Amino acid sequence: MTIEAAGIPESKRGRRGRLMVRLESVVVLAVLVALLSVLSPYFLSVSNTLNILLATAVIGVLAFGATFVIAAAGIDLSLGSVLGLSGVVGALSINAWGMPWPVGLLFCLGTGALCGSINGLLVARAGIPAFIVTLGMLGVARGLALVLTNGVPVYGLDDAVVYIGQGRPAGVPFPVFVFLAAAALLHLVLGHTRFGKYALVIGDNEGAARAMGVRVQRHRIALYALSGTMAGLAGLLFMARTNAGDPTGGINYELTAITATILGGTNLFGGRATIAGTLIGALIMGVLQNGLNLLAVSSFYQQMAIGTVLVLAVWLDQANRARGQR
């Protein structure tokens, strides 16, 4: 009983890349940090480092959700809008509908989960391209947030909620703990459970996943629901930090989150993704924005910078892979 694959020279670059993070991502982050330390005397201070982590928390949580969807060769463009809607629903439920604040927080997460589930159902069951479904949700969720609030932020939340956004246990901003806990949990899920493995396999070869018994449609719905829930969590953090439900909160955040995901080494076309990589990617985006702020670069230019980085990251990744396949 012998099957032989004869005469195959062992590939020189054959060792399996078991590293969780691509070296390139870490190098980019290190170079950026080194550069900004030289350019700005404030950059490397403890308080600024904590600022960066705080700013990274919301983007990072969004990017973790994006990582799961992109791992399965999907895309979620509605992240920023769902973040905004979740914050608005959370703030309204506490402020206008008289719910206790813990219920309000659940409303944040629930709103995200619901939006994500709708995305997932439309992609998996109705077969509409994810790009279109989530672009539609981007419009609908933002519109609904504006309708619910008449376009005016809902201010004034419980102290407990504000603590989640602004509290500093042991001097570290509370959202940073949420961010790191989410990273640890989702790293476990993506890297070590069937749920995560199947997300990657669906992105790699959907037919193979189906043939081997993965319930592809059901799984895809769950992935979009997870992505939406993470947008809800990001909305919760955003709401708590600003002490308001802001209907314009999170505009263009999907751009930053998807950029962070790709910078972290996730393959835009699915099959390859790690949470640790996305963590590094989110830090790159956080450091970049913080650095540009310190250097007093206008936020208008920052938008341009982020868009450029996204295109560059995908281009470099594709060039890399083309070279590797030769």
Next chain:
Amino acid sequence: MSLLELEGVQKRFGAVWALRGVTFAVEPGEVVALVGDNGAGKTTLMKTITGFHRADAGSIRFDGVALDARQPGEIRRLGIEMIYQDLALAKMQDVASNIFLGREPTRRLFGTPIRIIDRARTEREAEVMIRKLGARVPSVRYTVGQLSGGQQQSVAIARALTFDPRLVIMDEPTAALAVREVEHVLDLIRELRKQGIAVILISHRLTDVFAVCDRIVALRQGEVVADEAIASTTMSSVVAHIVGAA
């Protein structure tokens, strides 16, 4: 009772009738060749057995159990494995993950109800399987995309045989192989028969079919046009059935 019984299986894709009522059976330990021209419905028929497609009419029974409304995962658990022509491998996953795809062994995380994939066991058992097959795969940690075509085929075969199947369906397993590798696949089929495992072999290479099969079923335009013991037919008669000249 036969191991696998198909009766009047029909399948259409829009206006195209891929299968027009297929009836045949496979006995335990029997090697059955499924031959036919391109588009005759061979692969569609096999994918209907594995649950990848759903039949529009007719019945499929395996060991007396109706397969009709079952998912691919359940059908694998009942003991039917298929080696797909495109191999159905996840190229970015490593060898061990592919062999256990859909059946990953899990363990509890620190005694919590969270179940994580038992990576050590996956690698260990994949290693055993690869060695048992004598496949020359450098390491079960290699991603499948890094392997040669023949090595990838070994992985697909190892996956099909890891969970003690009772019926193995092979879709053109020798089409892309060198002469020496073809011999190994044919030896493997003989070995499976010896162990009482039934095989359905889809192949265009009639020399292979005549070398290892007990029976031959010919499909033409979605219908069975011949079902004969190898011993009582000839290559030219089979060719005539395939092209519709008989």
